[in-house]
Each structure stands twice: as C-alpha cells, then as structure tokens.
Amino acid sequence: MKIRRQGTRTKAQPPKYGRTAKVMMSFVAAYLAQWWTYVAYATWGIFREPHVSIIWGAVFFSNMGGVFNFLAYTFIRRKYQQRRTKTTDTSNFEKTPSGHPGQIERGQLGQGL
Numbered sequence: 001m002k003i004r005r006q007g008t009r010t011k012a013q014p015p016k017y018g019r020t021a022k023v024m025m026s027f028v029a030a031y032l033a034q035w036w037t038y039v040a041y042a043t044w045g046i047f048r049e050p051h052v053s054i055i056w057g058a059v060f061f062s063n064m065g066g067v068f069n070f071l072a073y074t075f076i077r078r079k080y081q082q083r084r085t086k087t088t089d090t091s092n093f094e095k096t097p098s099g100h101p102g103q104i105e106r107g108q109l110g111q112g113l
Helices: 002-012 016-047 052-062 065-087
Strands: none
Touching (some): 016 052
C-alpha cells in the first residue's frame, strides 16, 4: 500500500519513477515466490509437525531463487528492449547491402580511407 501511495504522489514527476517501482515489484514477487512455502512450514510448525509435502515444498522453492530472479530479469529486459525499439528511429541510418542499418560489412572497413 505504501508503494502504491508513493506512486500516486509521483504522478507529477517523470514516468521513469513509476517504471522503476514496477521493476522493483517484480523482484519482490520473485522473493515471495521463493519463500512462501518456508513461511507456511514455519507457521505450521508452531502448532504441530509439518506434513512432508510442506517440507519438500519449502526445500524446493527456497532453492528456486535463481530461477525466479532470472524470470524477473528476463521480463524486465524484454520490456526494456521493446520500449527501446519503439523509440529508436532507424530511418536516419544508411542501410548496408545486408539490410541492417549501420552495420559494417566485411571488407568495407578499409574502404574510403
């Protein structure tokens, strides 16, 4: 709730702050996905012996932190690249014979000197 309230206060500021908050929330979601079963295991353990499936789940999900962080990073990177390609105008670049803008073809490096 606090992050949401601060996000509404920053509406007058540049939109990069809202994007930054969304990026950080993806890592918070990855953290919660990693540790939710340990919280269930610890809470269950207060009252009685946890079931073996909760123990296995806690072991499995607590070791999945790298996978969850990779997914969050990939999600962020993909969004960044999509936004970057939308804002980049390649019409100003001279197209090379391969069709890629700005790419130096093999053998062109020494020409024109």
